[in-house]
Amino acid sequence: MRMSMFRLELEGPVARVVIDRGEKRNAIPIGQWSALEKTVNEAAASDARLVIITSADPMSFCAGADLSEMPGLIDDVKKRHIFRGAMTSALARIRAVNKPTLAIVEGGCFGAGVSLAMACDMRIAGPKSTYAITPARFGISYPQPDLARLAELVGPGQAARLLFTATFIDAEEAHRIGLVEMVCGQAATGCDIIDSIAGNAPYSLYALKATLAGRFGVDKRFDDAFASADFQEGWKAFRSGRKPDFAG
Known part of the structure; x- marks a missing residue:
């Protein structure tokens, strides 16, 4: 297996963490969570104002944990x-990033x-994206911080529906219940939200x-x-009717 299934792409004020294991639908092996972190x-340490987590494969954002490793957990407590x-640790680090x-x-x-996806501040959905949280299909549970974040986003009732039924929902339903903030026809571009965020003042x-x-x-x-x-700079730009040019 490659050294890391994650790579960092820096482009001006935007840093992209790209998931690239398309042959396995971007499922994350146990040993790769530290690579993500x-x-x-x-x-987070770059000069970027915005950190994006995305996938190199438009067919799969992330299939979750690598299920092929799950049988190895039956007898191995460590x-x-x-x-x-x-x-x-990896998800907590994403939540702790000090920029959007x-x-x-x-x-x-x-x-x-x-x-x-929930560890990020916002989620932009492609029109063909699908979502499911399926531990109930495998007889396992879900980490408490993630359950709390799910309930925070969609409410306890919708969280219970997703978890107890392990059902699949589409982008529009994910948007309706609050799991994603926007559905965008060209999700890879993030609509206009990337430029909107990256063009604002870093301090702010x-x-x-x-x-x-x-x-x-x-x-x-x-x-x-x-x-x-x-x-x-923002005040001068406002007074002169021009777009501000924040140095970063």
């Missing part, structure tokens, strides 16, 4: 802990793939995300913003 760390710990994160979902998004993006997350020090961030170079 490493790639996300690199994206491996179970390693699996849960690596997956939980966006999942662009095309094709199938199942199981832990839904967790991966990071401060607003910290405030939404309820992190400490957000009052000081609000006060300090007025002394920032971003505010000076």
